Amino acid sequence: MSEGRDELKMMYGGIFDKLHASDGLREKVINAGSEPSSIKSGSRRKGATYIKAASAVAACLAVFIICSAIFGTGGKNSFVLTASASELGGEATVEMAAIRPVGGSSGNTVSGEDEEQHVTANVPFMVECRGKNISSVTYTIKNGSFVFPFDTIKKEFEDDYRRSYPNEARITDSISAKKAVGKDKWIYSVYSGMTSEGYGEYSSYTIDYGAQSGIASYSDMPELFPIDIVAGLSSKDDISENVKSAFSDYIFGSSGFSDYALGSDDTENERYAEDVMQAFKMIYDEMFGRVTVRADVTFNDGTTDSKTMSFSCMDASEEGGIVIGARIVDEGGRDAA
Amino acid sequence: MDKAEYERIAERYIDAVYRAVLSCSKNKIDAEDAVQNAFYKLLKTDTKFNGDEHIRKWLIRVAMNECRSVWRSARIRGVISLDELEGEAEYFDESERDLFNEVMRLPQKYRAVIHLYYYEGYTCGEIAGILKIKESAVQTRLMRARSRLKERMKEE
Numbered sequence: 001m002s003e004g005r006d007e008l009k010m011m012y013g014g015i016f017d018k019l020h021a022s023d024g025l026r027e028k029v030i031n032a033g034s035e036p037s038s039i040k041s042g043s044r045r046k047g048a049t050y051i052k053a054a055s056a057v058a059a060c061l062a063v064f065i066i067c068s069a070i071f072g073t074g075g076k077n078s079f080v081l082t083a084s085a086s087e088l089g090g091e092a093t094v095e096m097a098a099i100r101p102v103g104g105s106s107g108n109t110v111s112g113e114d115e116e117q118h119v120t121a122n123v124p125f126m127v128e129c130r131g132k133n134i135s136s137v138t139y140t141i142k143n144g145s146f147v148f149p150f151d152t153i154k155k156e157f158e159d160d161y162r163r164s165y166p167n168e169a170r171i172t173d174s175i176s177a178k179k180a181v182g183k184d185k186w187i188y189s190v191y192s193g194m195t196s197e198g199y200g201e202y203s204s205y206t207i208d209y210g211a212q213s214g215i216a217s218y219s220d221m222p223e224l225f226p227i228d229i230v231a232g233l234s235s236k237d238d239i240s241e242n243v244k245s246a247f248s249d250y251i252f253g254s255s256g257f258s259d260y261a262l263g264s265d266d267t268e269n270e271r272y273a274e275d276v277m278q279a280f281k282m283i284y285d286e287m288f289g290r291v292t293v294r295a296d297v298t299f300n301d302g303t304t305d306s307k308t309m310s311f312s313c314m315d316a317s318e319e320g321g322i323v324i325g326a327r328i329v330d331e332g333g334r335d336a337a
Numbered sequence: 338m339d340k341a342e343y344e345r346i347a348e349r350y351i352d353a354v355y356r357a358v359l360s361c362s363k364n365k366i367d368a369e370d371a372v373q374n375a376f377y378k379l380l381k382t383d384t385k386f387n388g389d390e391h392i393r394k395w396l397i398r399v400a401m402n403e404c405r406s407v408w409r410s411a412r413i414r415g416v417i418s419l420d421e422l423e424g425e426a427e428y429f430d431e432s433e434r435d436l437f438n439e440v441m442r443l444p445q446k447y448r449a450v451i452h453l454y455y456y457e458g459y460t461c462g463e464i465a466g467i468l469k470i471k472e473s474a475v476q477t478r479l480m481r482a483r484s485r486l487k488e489r490m491k492e493e
Contacts, residue, residue: 008483011433012452015433016360019352019359020352021369025355025372
């Protein structure tokens with residue numbers, strides 16, 4: 001047995017010993033230490049993205065030109081919403097992001113004689129708004145909340161998912177958000193047992209494109225836009241028997257949520273893990289299917305336009321997560337200033 | 338960290354960090370981005386390091402987290418192939434290619450522990466510290482990864 005392991009170690013080590021960082025990568029990394037000031041100034045992007053600033057500018061310019069050609073006839077105001085770089089439009093559902101493994105919480109609350117089971121989950125809100133003459137965009141959520149893992153970024157730190165974030169003051173300069181109130185409030189803070197301290201929970205937020213001095217891009221800078229959609233579902237909601245059954249069998253079963261959460265290694269029974277995946281998919285579909293986000297765009301001349309999107313489960317991702325897709329359900333309408 | 342110290346660390350560990358992220362990235366571009374971001378964060382961090390080994394572990398952990406943030410976008414699928422790395426890699430024989438491809442077919446979480454255990458030589462406890470997971474989870478992942486590799490290599 002250990003002989004086989006030693007052989008694996010030798011072979012595996014031999015393979016990786018032959019792999020080296022390219023000269024180009026080596027040069028970029030080492031030069032980053034020589035010119036930190038030039039990296040930091042004049043750009044919002046970090047690390048590799050800073051280093052590749054020139055190519056990024058060229059790419060943005062190309063996107064701008066293409067968008068202008070398609071949507072910007074005669075200098076008219078326009079905007080499109082994209083998820084993972086694909087435009088939302090028509091009936092098509094576009095992949096937005098995967099549910100994080102163990103992305104949520106669950107629990108029981110007892111009210112009177114009734115026991116209520118509830119579960120929440122969060123998914124990165126990776127939607128961008130691009131267009132012409134945009135002054136600002138406000139995203140407003142229904143049946144869910146936006147969550148910023150932090151309100152004010154002071155220094156690099158790690159969040160609960162052990163991703164580390166760099167300092168970036170511009171986020172707070174250019175994004176203003178409205179705290180969630182009323183029913184939205186319970187979804188995250190109460191169900192997860194967390195207080196909102198340290199966790200921004202919002203019903204809407206606005207990105208000021210003037211302050212951004214460009215396009216606010218989630219896909220280019222996911223680490224700078226850690227904005228999640230949080231949705232919740234209760235056994236007392238109007239849900240189908242199948243979903244109720246999934247609640248009872250897989251989330252609140254004898255072993256509990258955490259033991260069988262997606263991505264967990266503690267599930268010895270692979271078959272059972274597949275069942276859990278399907279159950280979660282059903283629950284997430286119900287949960288995120290209730291959420292809508294409306295994007296209200298204000299253009300530089302004061303006119304406005306809006307689109308509303310909804311969400312649904314697509315398929316299991318390669319890594320075992322569940323992909324949430326977005327689609328436009330209401331094209332809204334343009335209003336004069 | 339001053340410039341000379343940064344350059345010394347970069348020279349010393351860039352290959353180790355690159356190899357670590359290759360083991361859990363899905364393409365070369367992502368791997369290179371993750372390496373650059375990790376070293377950029379080293380420049381910016383206020384972390385007080387207790388020696389080079391601490392820096393090495395920190396860099397590997399940050400770079401692997403960078404890989405996860407790419408996964409988070411759920412856009413890019415597929416795995417790295419040795420063909421993609423041709424030009425910067427030395428000659429690989431058939432058995433090495435087979436093993437590399439089979440390892441790359443494993444889920445990311447298995448690849449990470451395989452690399453840290455078999456290449457970096459870290460103990461399960463150290464890997465648990467780097468990946469911020471339980472030691473028992475490291476052991477489980479290693480066991481399953483080995484088992485899957487064994488099955489797949491037998492099939493061929």
